[in-house]
Amino acid sequence: MIEKAKKAPYRVYVAFTALLLIALYIVKGLYLWAARGSYSKGGSLVYGEYTVSDFDWSSMVEKDGGLISTDDDPQFIMDYKGRVSTVSFYMESEFYPGEMVIYYTEKAGDPFSSQKRVWIRPVQGRENIYVADLGLRYVEKLRIDPTMYGGNVMTFGSFVFNRNKSLWEYFSVSYGDVFNLIVYTGFVSGLLKLLAEILSGITDIKEKKTAK
Amino acid sequence: MAGALTSFIMVLLLAFGLYYLTGIKSGFTPLIAITIMADIVLVFSFFGLLGKGVTFGCYIVPIIVFLHAFFKDKDRKAFDKKATEFFSPAVVLFIISGVFMLIFLAVKQPIMAEWDEFSFWGMSAKLIYNNGALYTYYPSSMLSKSIPPALPVLTYIFGHLNGGFIEWVCYFAYDILLFACFAAVATAFDRDKSHLGTMVFIAMFLLPWFFRLTEHVSFIDTSYISVYSDIPMGVLMGRAAAVCLIEEDSTLKRTAQSIPVLIFLTLCKDMGLALGCIAAFMAFSGRVACLENLPKIKIKELLAACLGAISQLMVIGLAYFGWSAHLARAMSVDRSDFGGSSGMGMAEMIITGFKQLFSHNPEEKFATVKQLMISAFFNTRVSMLGSGLKVMVFITGIFALAFLLGGKKDKLRRAFVYIRGVISFVGYYVFHLFLYVYVFRNDAYNLVSYDRYMYTFYCGFMMAAVRVLARAAAGQSPAGGRRPRQRALAGVCCVFVLLFARYAARGNLFTAYDSSNARIRLQVEKKARAIENVVSPEDVIYLHTGEDEGFRWFIYTFVMSDNVIVPQHFIWLPWVAEEDIPMRAEENLREFFTRYNVTHFLVDFGAGEFWGQYMTELFDTPMEDVGKNKVAYYKVNYTDDGGLYFTLIEKVPVVYN
Numbered sequence: 001m002i003e004k005a006k007k008a009p010y011r012v013y014v015a016f017t018a019l020l021l022i023a024l025y026i027v028k029g030l031y032l033w034a035a036r037g038s039y040s041k042g043g044s045l046v047y048g049e050y051t052v053s054d055f056d057w058s059s060m061v062e063k064d065g066g067l068i069s070t071d072d073d074p075q076f077i078m079d080y081k082g083r084v085s086t087v088s089f090y091m092e093s094e095f096y097p098g099e100m101v102i103y104y105t106e107k108a109g110d111p112f113s114s115q116k117r118v119w120i121r122p123v124q125g126r127e128n129i130y131v132a133d134l135g136l137r138y139v140e141k142l143r144i145d146p147t148m149y150g151g152n153v154m155t156f157g158s159f160v161f162n163r164n165k166s167l168w169e170y171f172s173v174s175y176g177d178v179f180n181l182i183v184y185t186g187f188v189s190g191l192l193k194l195l196a197e198i199l200s201g202i203t204d205i206k207e208k209k210t211a212k
Numbered sequence: 213m214a215g216a217l218t219s220f221i222m223v224l225l226l227a228f229g230l231y232y233l234t235g236i237k238s239g240f241t242p243l244i245a246i247t248i249m250a251d252i253v254l255v256f257s258f259f260g261l262l263g264k265g266v267t268f269g270c271y272i273v274p275i276i277v278f279l280h281a282f283f284k285d286k287d288r289k290a291f292d293k294k295a296t297e298f299f300s301p302a303v304v305l306f307i308i309s310g311v312f313m314l315i316f317l318a319v320k321q322p323i324m325a326e327w328d329e330f331s332f333w334g335m336s337a338k339l340i341y342n343n344g345a346l347y348t349y350y351p352s353s354m355l356s357k358s359i360p361p362a363l364p365v366l367t368y369i370f371g372h373l374n375g376g377f378i379e380w381v382c383y384f385a386y387d388i389l390l391f392a393c394f395a396a397v398a399t400a401f402d403r404d405k406s407h408l409g410t411m412v413f414i415a416m417f418l419l420p421w422f423f424r425l426t427e428h429v430s431f432i433d434t435s436y437i438s439v440y441s442d443i444p445m446g447v448l449m450g451r452a453a454a455v456c457l458i459e460e461d462s463t464l465k466r467t468a469q470s471i472p473v474l475i476f477l478t479l480c481k482d483m484g485l486a487l488g489c490i491a492a493f494m495a496f497s498g499r500v501a502c503l504e505n506l507p508k509i510k511i512k513e514l515l516a517a518c519l520g521a522i523s524q525l526m527v528i529g530l531a532y533f534g535w536s537a538h539l540a541r542a543m544s545v546d547r548s549d550f551g552g553s554s555g556m557g558m559a560e561m562i563i564t565g566f567k568q569l570f571s572h573n574p575e576e577k578f579a580t581v582k583q584l585m586i587s588a589f590f591n592t593r594v595s596m597l598g599s600g601l602k603v604m605v606f607i608t609g610i611f612a613l614a615f616l617l618g619g620k621k622d623k624l625r626r627a628f629v630y631i632r633g634v635i636s637f638v639g640y641y642v643f644h645l646f647l648y649v650y651v652f653r654n655d656a657y658n659l660v661s662y663d664r665y666m667y668t669f670y671c672g673f674m675m676a677a678v679r680v681l682a683r684a685a686a687g688q689s690p691a692g693g694r695r696p697r698q699r700a701l702a703g704v705c706c707v708f709v710l711l712f713a714r715y716a717a718r719g720n721l722f723t724a725y726d727s728s729n730a731r732i733r734l735q736v737e738k739k740a741r742a743i744e745n746v747v748s749p750e751d752v753i754y755l756h757t758g759e760d761e762g763f764r765w766f767i768y769t770f771v772m773s774d775n776v777i778v779p780q781h782f783i784w785l786p787w788v789a790e791e792d793i794p795m796r797a798e799e800n801l802r803e804f805f806t807r808y809n810v811t812h813f814l815v816d817f818g819a820g821e822f823w824g825q826y827m828t829e830l831f832d833t834p835m836e837d838v839g840k841n842k843v844a845y846y847k848v849n850y851t852d853d854g855g856l857y858f859t860l861i862e863k864v865p866v867v868y869n
Contacts, residue, residue: 121719121724174723176724187411
């Protein structure tokens with residue numbers, strides 16, 4: 001079988017790699033679904049809705065029913081102590097908010113660092129809803145940076161932690177997934193084919209030697 | 213979508229015809245086809261015949277060439293064989309990426325959102341659509357009409373059938389151009405090495421991000437949904453140089469292949485002239501084959517190489533002066549004047565610059581900017597690898613691999629390509645030093661857009677490097693010699709992919725596009741729609757955007773491209789007594805307005821401090837309350853006593869979302 005694989009044309013490698021990557025994607029989805037299920041049962045991951053007043057916030061003052069940033073680093077901080085899958089919230093922003101991130105710490109007493117942060121992104125197709133994925137991490141303390149500009153008037157809705165996800169959502173396919181599938185399939189299959197050629201080259205030499 | 217697809221098919225027909233009739237390697241033909249079509253349209257458009265140029269260049273020529281190829285051989289089998297061969301890995305990858313991009317763009321329909329898209333690259337394309345002629349022929353709000361039109365004309369080729377200006381089609385045109393260039397790099401490999409071709413193509417496809425996503429960021433990088441010229445020009449330069457590098461083709465054939473590309477590159481932007489010359493210079497080194505036969509120099513080859521280079525330079529020169537002549541005729545503008553604050557001509561700038569460069573005590577500004585430029589090369593992060601120095605080290609490494617592992621025959625040529633590339637880089641760098649000192653007077657000290665100007669060159673040089681290595685990996689040589697080169701090539705491609713995997717997150721790529729990064733533009737568009745009914749195309753508008761620094765002004769010119777919006781004017785009244793300010797400001801404004809024949813006055817984004825304080829008398833209905841969520845449109849009335857006042861036509865509240 002190995003001999004056969006070595007001689008297979010490139011398109012077979014492409015098909016094989018594509019299937020492999022799709023399989024990995026499905027396994028990853030299943031794993032996340034199962035892991036979340038077990039954390040929920042164990043009670044370390046809970047659904048929660050919060051408002052602005054549940055956070056300690058800085059560099060913002062109230063204005064027109066919303067908050068206006070007073071410098072370029074406004075923050076919402078919360079001692080969370082629990083596992084987090086996603087954080088999503090509603091935010092109307094007067095102008096483009098720039099980079100939005102969530103910093104987290106995993107041990108009490110640790111400072112926030114750029115090594116431990118995730119990006120907040122707008123949810124596609126839904127206006128003013130943002131989401132960050134913390135990948136089921138245990139979070140001791142977290143800090144939401146909603147904008148990188150001063151003078152931005154923002155109106156917040158509720159902050160939802162660990163929104164429920166149906167099994168189906170673990171396997172939803174975005175344009176980014178398709179992009180990755182194409183790019184990595186092309187590249188990895190090329191590498192595999194090259195590797196196979198190198199290996200068969202080695203066996204060729206061995207065969208020649210034994211033939212002698 | 214049908215329009216863009218038709219043009220895409222025309223490109224393929226012409227590419228196939230060229231392949232069949234001339235025997236050019238099939239991977240090179242898509243770009244040659246695109247640039248031939250564009251060059252024909254450009255030449256026609258210089259004489260005010262854009263429409264005829266499109267009919268001729270984009271339909272008649274491709275169809276005739278294709279039919280000629282189709283009926284050339286009586287033997288159908290030979291035709292079928294060649295037709296199959298045409299679909300080499302490079303061409304297949306070109307078609308696949310083109311089709312995917314077309315589908316994605318047609319579904320997502322991204323719109324323009326960035327400053328220079330409104331100030332020139334998108335605006336010029338839109339003006340060409342609106343008027344069916346180059347932007348030099350009629351008045352418009354666009355400020356930089358002297359930038360050559362190759363890229364906007366390219367977008368017109370892909371979009372003219374759509375019956376209107378569609379922004380994503382412009383992106384598609386640019387992407388096709390890029391993919392065609394990448395195909396040229398992957399051309400080295402035929403079908404039994406298609407896996408290597410694929411790897412190289414993918415590495416090149418990731419190249420724009422290599423220079424643009426240099427840090428972890430959360431915003432969308434606009435590569436592949438952008439009409440900026442920096443990446444396309446770099447890629448074109450790399451491609452134009454790469455085609456001429458170390459091929460078996462005759463000098464004549466190589467030169468002929470590069471000529472349409474060089475014309476197009478020269479007409480991309482003013483910098484295209486320099487990049488075209490660099491490409492010709494780098495390519496020339498590929499031809500100094502006779503040096504390998506020293507001391508027996510082959511005079512014939514040397515002569516052919518020189519003639520090739522001369523014809524390339526002549527074509528570049530012709531394209532440049534063709535556009536200059538067009539400007540002089542259509543607009544009576546002298547292009548040799550570089551503008552900028554120094555008001556120097558190009559030649560004068562270079563002479564003064566060199567004098568300063570080698571002077572013992574240069575001007576203070578020159579010395580400071582020079583120091584900044586030198587330090588930027590070592591310290592400013594311009595790629596996923598890091599500074600310009602690191603990029604050059606990486607490129608050197610690729611050349612070194614090609615040099616060390618490559619066959620003996622081409623060793624010297626590879627070394628020459630590299631050396632000429634480095635010389636070109638030094639020249640390019642010094643030229644930008646002069647530009648910063650003499651043209652970008654005020655922005656010189658922060659080296660404005662340094663990374664953008666630099667990655668144009670790095671991009672091209674990197675492509676040429678990968679192409680040289682790919683060529684070596686595919687080349688004929690004694691048994692076993694190719695293996696290490698292939699591994700080396702795979703290793704280099706791995707560097708691109710791994711860095712991409714490290715720095716580019718899903719949210720950074722064009723696949724994550726949503727309209728939220730065009731938010732300001734959409735707000736402006738909403739306001740422009742609100743007053744649409746009262747604006748007629750003849751209105752000459754002065755736009756007042758009180759608290760905005762200019763971005764909105766450019767968006768308005770783009771959105772209301774049927775109208776002429778005159779440049780912004782800042783009332784500057786030094787040494788005027790407080791009580792005289794309103795009167796003097798009115799005079800100042802009247803003078804400016806009559807110069808431009810302004811008929812209407814548009815207010816958005818607040819009055820601003822000065823206007824709120826001193827100019828309220830001029831309005832029959834106050835404009836201070838226009839604020840950020842209202843838009844107001846006034847008629848400008850000139851009084852006989854040298855003053856003016858504004859009467860309200862429409863004031864509309866516009867709700868943000």
